[in-house]
Amino acid sequence: MLRIACPWCGPRAEIEFSYGGEAHIALPEAADALDDAAWAQYLFMRTNPKGRHLERWVHTHGCRRWFNVVRDTASERIAAVYQPGAEPPEDAR
Amino acid sequence: MNRYSIFTLARNALSHHEHWQRAWRSPEPQRRYDVVIVGGGGHGLATAYYLAKEHGVRSIAVLERGLIGLGNSGRNTTIVRSNYLWDESAHLYEHSLKLWEGLSRRLNFNVMFSQRGVLNLAHNLHDLRELRRRVNANRLNAIDSDILTTQEVQRMVPALNCAADARYPVLGASLQRRGGTARHDAVVWGFARAADALGVDIIQNCEVTAIRQRDRRVTGVETTRGSIAADKLGVVVAGHASVLAQMAEIRLPIESHPLQALVSEPIKPVLDTVVMSNAVHVYVSQSDKGELVIGAGIDAYNSYSQRGSFPVVEASVSALVELFPSFRRLKMLRQWAGIVDVCPDASPIISKTPVRGLYFNCGWGTGGFKATPGSGHVFAHTIARDEPHALNAAFALERFTTGALVDEHGAAAVAH
Ligand SMILES: Cc1cc2nc3c(=O)[nH]c(=O)nc-3n(C[C@H](O)[C@H](O)[C@H](O)COP(=O)(O)OP(=O)(O)OC[C@H]3O[C@@H](n4cnc5c(N)ncnc54)[C@H](O)[C@@H]3O)c2cc1C
Numbered sequence: 001m002l003r004i005a006c007p008w009c010g011p012r013a014e015i016e017f018s019y020g021g022e023a024h025i026a027l028p029e030a031a032d033a034l035d036d037a038a039w040a041q042y043l044f045m046r047t048n049p050k051g052r053h054l055e056r057w058v059h060t061h062g063c064r065r066w067f068n069v070v071r072d073t074a075s076e077r078i079a080a081v082y083q084p085g086a087e088p089p090e091d092a093r
Numbered sequence: 094m095n096r097y098s099i100f101t102l103a104r105n106a107l108s109h110h111e112h113w114q115r116a117w118r119s120p121e122p123q124r125r126y127d128v129v130i131v132g133g134g135g136h137g138l139a140t141a142y143y144l145a146k147e148h149g150v151r152s153i154a155v156l157e158r159g160l161i162g163l164g165n166s167g168r169n170t171t172i173v174r175s176n177y178l179w180d181e182s183a184h185l186y187e188h189s190l191k192l193w194e195g196l197s198r199r200l201n202f203n204v205m206f207s208q209r210g211v212l213n214l215a216h217n218l219h220d221l222r223e224l225r226r227r228v229n230a231n232r233l234n235a236i237d238s239d240i241l242t243t244q245e246v247q248r249m250v251p252a253l254n255c256a257a258d259a260r261y262p263v264l265g266a267s268l269q270r271r272g273g274t275a276r277h278d279a280v281v282w283g284f285a286r287a288a289d290a291l292g293v294d295i296i297q298n299c300e301v302t303a304i305r306q307r308d309r310r311v312t313g314v315e316t317t318r319g320s321i322a323a324d325k326l327g328v329v330v331a332g333h334a335s336v337l338a339q340m341a342e343i344r345l346p347i348e349s350h351p352l353q354a355l356v357s358e359p360i361k362p363v364l365d366t367v368v369m370s371n372a373v374h375v376y377v378s379q380s381d382k383g384e385l386v387i388g389a390g391i392d393a394y395n396s397y398s399q400r401g402s403f404p405v406v407e408a409s410v411s412a413l414v415e416l417f418p419s420f421r422r423l424k425m426l427r428q429w430a431g432i433v434d435v436c437p438d439a440s441p442i443i444s445k446t447p448v449r450g451l452y453f454n455c456g457w458g459t460g461g462f463k464a465t466p467g468s469g470h471v472f473a474h475t476i477a478r479d480e481p482h483a484l485n486a487a488f489a490l491e492r493f494t495t496g497a498l499v500d501e502h503g504a505a506a507v508a509h
Pocket residue numbers: 131132133134135136137156157158159160161162163164165166167168169170171172173299300301302329330331332333352353354388429430431432433457458459460461462463464508509
């Protein structure tokens with residue numbers, strides 16, 4: 001089981017959290033002008049790396065706030081936790 | 094290839110089974126092949142077999158990172174059925190089910206296909222309506238499918254708690270009698286042996302590390318055993334699909350997740366069918382050895398670690414003991430995970446790609462074992478003819494651009 005450090009509540013067991021998938025996927029500007037291929041990229045295509053993954057979690061059974069995590073999908077090691085909207089910390093890149 | 098029969102079995106018994114011919118060779122990789130298949134799971138080996146058998150391709154290699162069958166093909170809970178909702182999927186899975194029927198004879202290898210039936214339980218009115226809808230859709234596609242009442246379910250599965258005051262009351266179930274289980278390793282070995290006999294080179298411990306292309310056309314691969322040229326490349330690597338796609342600068346709509354399973358200590362026969370419950374995320378069957386084979390839903394997060402988290406197992410097992418109170422005292426022997434390639438519409442991708450000569454077969458997620466022969470069959474066609482078989486045309490990568498998704502979340506559900 002993962003142990004995730006919520007930026008507001010500290011380290012808690014995985015079962016308190018819900019997973020939100022890949023981070024930093026923003027709705028493109030002028031979404032109504034996108035062609036189908038660009039829309040598919042936004043909606044469906046994912047990086048799904050083996051290794052360092054930037055992802056979103058929400059502390060469902062705690063403070064209920066969203067945040068971002070840098071986790072290695074091969075080793076499950078969490079390298080960093082950072083605020084939504086922020087860039088991943090330099091040393092975890 | 095020496096054929097297996099009762100006579101060869103008897104003859105080899107006399108020499109203490111020490112002189113059986115090896116089931117497949119272990120050749121050194123050649124410099125070049127007409128078709129290279131990446132991934133030595135059931136799907137990859139079946140693809141190679143049908144390429145050689147039905148399309149007359151003479152120069153084929155299957156490259157496997159480790160040993161064949163140690164991926165999801167050797168980690169799954171072996172449920173086979175074809176009762177999917179939409180016409181496209183129903184036809185594809187039913188094609189596969191028909192190939193399962195008679196596969197042992199055709200491969201001259203006992204894949205232990207056992208049509209013991211698959212039950213899907215309904216625990217509330219909505220479940221029941223969903224199952225009815227699916228059963229009706231199946232029947233329109235000439236796929237055997239029935240709705241059972243609570244009493245009929247109880248008669249078929251005496252150990253199941255069908256009491257009205259159960260935590261998860263059983264309001265009925267759908268039943269596909271032609272569904273069942275097969276022996277996972279045997280399917281891999283059977284296709285490997287039959288493909289090898291047709292001249293396919295099965296190369297193990299050979300990881301593909303790069304895909305070579307010129308002007309968006311495939312020219313070969315780099316591997317841990319040197320470079321290998323190829324006119325056509327078929328990639329069937331399940332949970333590693335995105336890793337291989339990245340080598341060709343293609344993005345896929347796939348996320349890799351752990352999917353866990355566990356088996357109990359062996360017990361006397363107690364369950365002669367497969368029981369699945371989408372609502373409570375558990376399913377169970379009993380192997381010939383007597384172990385209960387128990388499966389769960391996926392772990393929510395992306396992962397390649399083949400581990401998974403304990404709470405998922407705990408949730409499945411607590412649901413299981415509600416359904417089968419007599420299983421409460423059983424010890425569990427083993428637990429494991431495979432990495433499944435989950436697609437947004439819970440349907441596979443069997444497709445050409447923007448790179449000419451490069452084909453992907455992936456996205457089977459939690460339920461591709463049942464499709465092993467059918468998937469190999471239509472993928473071989475797609476590669477050999479450079480165009481999809483009628484049965485996989487709807488499963489092209491383009492559907493994520495056109496929006497023509499094949500949403501099978503209901504039928505795929507917990508899985509399998
Ligand atoms: C716990 C569990 C239970 C399941 N239960 C069921 C079920 O009951 N019914 C059902 O229908 N389905 C089930 N499935 C799904 C099913 O197992 C898969 O969909 C199916 O086996 C996929 O077969 P495959 O041949 O494509 O993949 P795999 O058997 O995983 O083969 C892919 C191969 O590619 C190799 N590979 C990866 N990267 C490289 C590389 N770079 N170079 C060379 N080789 C590489 C891997 O080593 C692997 O051997 C289950 C899966 C799991 C994990």
